[in-house]
Amino acid sequence: MKNLEIAWIISKIADLAELKGENPYKVMAYRNAAENIKKLDVDITELYKKNELLSIPGVGQNIAAKIEEIIETGKSKYYEELKKEAPRDYEKILRIPGLGSSRLRMILQQLPIKDINDLKKAAKAKKIRKLPGLGPKTEQAILTNVKIQENKKNLKPLIFALPVAEEIVNLLNKLDFVEKGVIVGSIRRKKEMIKNINLLIQTTSPERVAKIIKKMPGVEDVSSEGDVITVDMVMGIRAFIHLTRNDFYTKLQHFTGSKAHNIKLKQIAQQRGFELSETGLFKEHTKIVVEAEEDVYTKLGLQYIPPELREDRGEIEAALEHDLPELITLQDIKGDLHIHTNWSDGLNNIEEIAEQARKMGYNYIAITDHSKSLKIANGLTEDELIKQRNYIKKLNKNFKGIEILAGIEVDIRKDGSLDYSDDILKKMDVVIASVHSGFNQDEYTLTKRLIKAMENKHVNIIAHPTGRLLGKREPYKININDVFKKAIENNIVLEINASPDRLDLKDVHCREAKKMGIKMVINTDAHEKSNLYDMEFGVQNARRGWIEKKDIINTKSLKDLKQILSRKL
DNA sequence: GCCGTTTTCGGCCCGACTGTTTTCAGTCG
Structure with a gap:
């Protein structure tokens, strides 16, 4: 274990x-x-x-x-x-909004409920509304949300599946009869939600690998068929381990997927007189030597397609034209503009954060603690914010190698107003605005609310624009197109929140925003210094959205960044 | 259940909202 x-x-x-x-x-x-x-x-x-x-x-x-x-x-x-x-699928049940552990416990004491299906039946039979403290609204909430939970099909966030996959592959790679082992499938493509773990293992002894897997920590059940070992992990996720002795690179391409990408790629191969399968690339029944995954693409006359793009969303057509985007990389990032400290609900002080950022090679960071209405997060009062700003000014004088910008994550109230006055906001280097309450407003109200905030001439960035929490909370209802239009109109930067729980904007939104020419920023929203490493997840998500270095403002030099932030209408 | 201490017990993030009540418990962020 x-x-x-x-x-x-x-x-x-x-x-x-x-x-x-x-x-x-x-x-x-x-x-x-x-x-x-x-x-x-x-x-x-x-x-x-x-x-x-x-x-x-x-x-x-x-x-x-x-x-x-x-x-x-x-x-x-x-x-x-x-x-x-507990009921078998208590986790799904507890994800129903308005049904917490206390109410569920009461329901369980009164009614014989063994799983989410029993709960649905009880709600349908109008038994829930008869219980003390509950009424028709809760009953309806159960009915509508049971459906949503049932449709989720056990998808897990990437951040849940990835460490498990890494743990297995690292263990296998230590064995001397394993030549190489890699993560493939949707995890390699960095998809935000993952169904299964897929690994490709090249080994001289598949039998010995199978034996080791049975004894691996965290394994609940193992079965094997042909070259595939199926492993059910204690943590409730399934891993498929594909064993091979040869043809590693065509298999790597094949098992990375996606299915739709591979189908189209095979069609292209056929059109050009090739045959592509997991066991090799052939021309007139002769096997072509493939020494790297790149070869699969280049021998077919395509540009190499990075795994993040392999979703059949036009990447093959672009690769044929040698017109793929030059995707952003982690090394392009020069700073992080959304960071919390122990002035509000963060763990570290400003110096510790700055030191960590300097170690990571950043040129600048922005400290953006919460504003006063976020009481639970110990939001800063006006006085505290000004005090922090002055403190940062002083700190910059004797802190070499990195510039600390004084920012704020100001709360967008339910009516779209911000909870600091313009007089305060205009003193800050970076103003991030975001929604933290009233998530269940209707689409019209929420969109209007965001747009009103974007009309404030001191606001630079809208953080986590759709408010989703992967696997936990649906995005709030906004008309994203209206928000995009406003971003263009008012020169507002939209955030790609790198926190692996958020990834917000999501990949397809990033791509739409890029097409419209919207500027974006990849921020971690770190609440402790180790979170600064989450930048990687944000960059991966951006890559899935075809994002290039030029689309992202925190790839710019400090001078250019300041220019962008000081923009105003 | 953990922690810290003025140490063997008291405190541990807290306020707004919602649906249910008719004064409040539970949920959520």
Whole structure:
């Protein structure tokens, strides 16, 4: 068992304990411990061997004992017992808005409900509205949202699937009978939601690989058919491990997908007198030597297509014309313009953030804490903001190598007004505006609200424009085209939020915005210094949206950036 | 359940909104 699986079990214990009605602070303690385990940069089994589990923040005697049990037996009795008491798909049920653990617990005490289907039946039979504190609206919410949850088909965010895939592939790559192992499929294409993990492993001994996989940590069930081993992981995701002895690069191309991309590519191959399959590229039944994945494309007369573009969204046509975009890379990024510190709800102070950014080779950053109406995030009052701005000015004098811009993430209130006056906003280097409340307003109201904020001449950037949280919260209803038009009209920069929970704007929106000539910025929205590394996810998402260096303002020099930020009508 | 201490117990993020009530509990961010 590794950090990831242990953290996952501890966090599931938190969810189930909450459902059971345990002390909320106990629940919080489990959640906190799980977060800290996930963040460890050492192997937790090593800590256990050295008897140092208690050195993990948030882990005391009790949780340490559970970790020990999981390491020793692969299981936690407490977790297994809690699971038995809960409905099978409690996670899906709890994603229904308005139905939290407290109400669900009450429902479970009154009605015999074993899964989400039973809940749907109860709602249909109008049994929910009869329960104390619940009424027809909650019943209706259950009915409409059960459908949404049922349609989700177990897709997991990339950030959930990727570390699991990396863990398996790293383990296999250490074996001397594995020549090379790589992640393929939708994870390689950096799709935001993932159904299955796909790995391609070239090995001299498929049998020995199969044996190792059976004994791998975090595995629940293994079956194998032909060259594919199917692995069901404890964390509820399935991995397909494709084993091969040869033809690595045509297989790499094949298993990376997408299906639609491959179908079209094969058609092109045929038209040009080739035959392309996973076992090789052939011309007149003669196998052509393929020594890299690039060869598959170049031998067919195409430009090499990066995995992020392989969705049959016009990339093959563009590659035929040698007209693919020159996709942005992580190295193009010169700074991060959306960062929180411990002045509001961030973990680190400004100096720690700046130091980290300097280490990453950035030329500039913007500190953009929350504004006063976001009480839960300890939003800054006007006085505090001015104080912070002055502090940053002083800091810049003795902080060499990087420029710290004084910014703010100002809240867009329900009527579209901002919660600071123009007098305050005009003093800031960067003004980010964003929505943090009233998500269920209708499309007309929400769009009007965003547009009103974009009309403020001090606003530079709209952050996480659609407000979605992957796998957790739907985007709020806005007319994205109207927002795009306003962005052009008022010279507003739209954010591509790099937080792996958000990726907002999403890939197809990035592409539309680019076509319209809208300027964008890739920001992490970091709440602690390690989040600055999330930039990678933002860049990948942007690449899926055909974004180039020139489309993104934080690839510019400090001088050019300042010019853009000081724009105003 | 964890943590810190003025240490073995008290505090742990908190306010607005919603749907249900008719004064409030639960949910959400």
